[in-house]
Each structure stands twice: as structure tokens, then as C-alpha cells.
Amino acid sequence: MATITQVLADRATAGSRYADAVTELKAAYIALAAIDMALDNNDVPTPGPQRPVRGFGPLTLDELPLELVHPVYQASRTHGWRKEIIAAAEPIIKTTTAA
Numbered sequence: 001m002a003t004i005t006q007v008l009a010d011r012a013t014a015g016s017r018y019a020d021a022v023t024e025l026k027a028a029y030i031a032l033a034a035i036d037m038a039l040d041n042n043d044v045p046t047p048g049p050q051r052p053v054r055g056f057g058p059l060t061l062d063e064l065p066l067e068l069v070h071p072v073y074q075a076s077r078t079h080g081w082r083k084e085i086i087a088a089a090e091p092i093i094k095t096t097t098a099a
Helices: 004-039 081-095
Strands: none
Touching: 004 081
16 A cells, blocks of 8 residues: 555656656657658658658647646647757758768
């Protein structure tokens, strides 16, 4: 049997883990979407007829889905993901070579 103190401590630990996971999810999502966007760009050479790239598509998220927002541990939806994706894709598009 757990005490309320332990349950609250467990909640804080889980909440901290959740906040870290949301941060990592956003970073990975932006990185993957940026690479997909770059690979789907005609200025990036590909070793064959690999376009369109199967990725998130035109419905790329611009914020954390509402279902993943937690009022204590992830209260913000962190808007602006599309701008970050485009900014991350641009150098990949500009610097990728065929070799």
C-alpha cells in the first residue's frame, strides 16, 4: 500500500518524464519532417525515382496535439512547428549532394 506522499512523488516523477518525452517527441518530429521535406524537394538529388517521399505529408503538425497537453506537466501546445521544420529543411536542401 502506498502513502499519499509516495503517490504524489510518483506523479511528479512521471510528470517530469512526460515533459521530457514531449520535448523529445517535438525534436524528433521536427527533425524527421525536415528530412522528409528535403528529400521530397526536387533540388535534392535522389538515387532513383523515390518521390514523393512517404512522410507526414502536407498535414504536418504545427503544434502539440491537444490530446497530449497536460495542465500541469505540459500546459503549452508549443506552436510554430512548421516554421521550425522549414528552417531545418533549408540547409539540408541547400547542401545535399549526389555523392
